[in-house]
Amino acid sequence: MKRALHIITGLGVGGAERQLRSLLRRLPLACDVVTLTNAGPVAAELRADGVAVTDLGMTGNRDPGVVPRLARLIRDGHYDLVHTHLYRACVYGRVAARLAGVRTVVATEHSLGAHHIEGRRLTLGARALYLSSERLGVATVAVSATVARRLRAWGVPARRIHVVPNGIEPASFAFDGAARRAVRAGLGLPDGAVVVGGVGRLVPGKGYDKLLRALAELPDDVWLVLAGEGPERARLRALAARLGVAGRVVLAGEWADVPGLLSALDVFVSPSTEETFGLAVLEALAAGLPVLHVTCPAVDELPRQEAPGARRVDPTVPDLTRALRAELALGVRRLPVPEAVRRYDIDRAVARLMTVYEEVRR
Structure with a gap:
């Protein structure tokens, strides 16, 4: 495995975004990043680190046109692995990766609370969409045992869940x-x-x-x-x-x-x-x-x-x-x-x- 693509919803200053930068500074792989929206301060920091960052410029939560663009980018990049972060990126990124022929798709669940996900109240529709797209990947990383329990309670098979706590410098x-x-x-x-x-x-x-x-x-x-x-x-x-x-x-x-x-x-x-x-x-x-x-x-x-x-x-x-x-x-x-x-x-x-x-x- 030599090349990986990380897809994230946005790159403003947040915990998931800063965690991604910390990981990429140490992962022994060539990694590129795609942000669906908000190429904010963390995007600039990643570029300063030498990481290629592509902003797809999504204008809202529902933009199905981003899927073929993302699939084309994945296919052209010849990536061995796609890793998605945050809700929207996980939904769109998993679908696009499979369309591009990449089967090794990993997602990190950073923000699944008991009643909210990424600050928004959980609904039955959001849960159903999450679970349907989760099946397109091969593994979901939980950032804590608490998140792993919530994923299992939602119906994600235990064998697909891996606990990898966040890290700091x-x-x-x-x-x-x-x-x-x-x-x-x-x-x-x-x-x-x-x-x-x-x-x-x-x-x-x-x-x-x-x-x-x-x-x-x-x-x-x-x-x-x-x-x-x-x-x-x-x-x-x-x-x-x-x-x-x-x-x-x-x-x-x-x-x-x-x-x-x-x-x-x-x-x-x-x-x-x-x-x-x-x-x-x-x-x-x-x-x-x-x-x-x-x-x-x-x-x-x-x-x-x-x-x-x-x-x-x-x-x-x-x-x-x-x-x-x-x-x-x-x-x-x-x-x-x-x-x-x-x-x-x-x-x-x-x-x-x-x-x-x-x-x-x-």
Whole structure:
């Protein structure tokens, strides 16, 4: 096996997108990338890494004309394997790969929650389309045991499911004092501010509305920074205004320099109830931040002592507020990098993924 094509729904700044870039920097294969839409910042980073990126320019969720174009691209590239990422890319990519004559089709399921997929509510139609296209591949990679259980419950045969946890590059998230000062200045944060933050798409399942309500119960020197874009942006801004905390909230949008942002924070919070892995939580732990999370399979599936800096909280405003008060009472500090971070080193993820590739090729 020498050549692989990775197909992804978009290349904005998100967990799946950044994970793809990390993998491609280490996979011992010649890999190209196709994005169905949104050739955003991660596309530019991939190109800077020397990866060929093609943007098919889909204009909506339903664009069947993309299938023959994608099939032609796959056929012309003479790829040994096609690997799809995220819902739309999995549906269109599996069909196109089979039309192009490629039978070794692997998909990674990054975002299958209990009730949502990629921030959208699951419907019977979405589930049926997912399952029908899943049969066109040979394997589905689950990023956590939690996702693997959901796939089995949906009806995906256990023999086709392979658990390959996401990986991170721990050293790249080490605390950087200079980056802290630069990012804080760039975001307009005042000297002495205690900064709580989160990284993720602004969608209902992330629970950022509860984090805003908790902020309203905290002292005026506590600020909130949220890095990410999504349909909830306007609603969150309006809620901050109603709560009287708009002056202490920074909606930073898509933020390419996640390590720098984490250096600027003092506490990391993940109030999401439907995380499928929790990549942002791991990155925060690698940056030495204390972390509050509602759900994070990457941590919850490990013994408690492997991530002592991560504390699980209930998805309610009162509990989130109490947990933040308790954390802030301990003062601004950096914690040692826990064993959980080393467990999820990107090199381990690459090795496990290559094992899957070799197995399905056989």
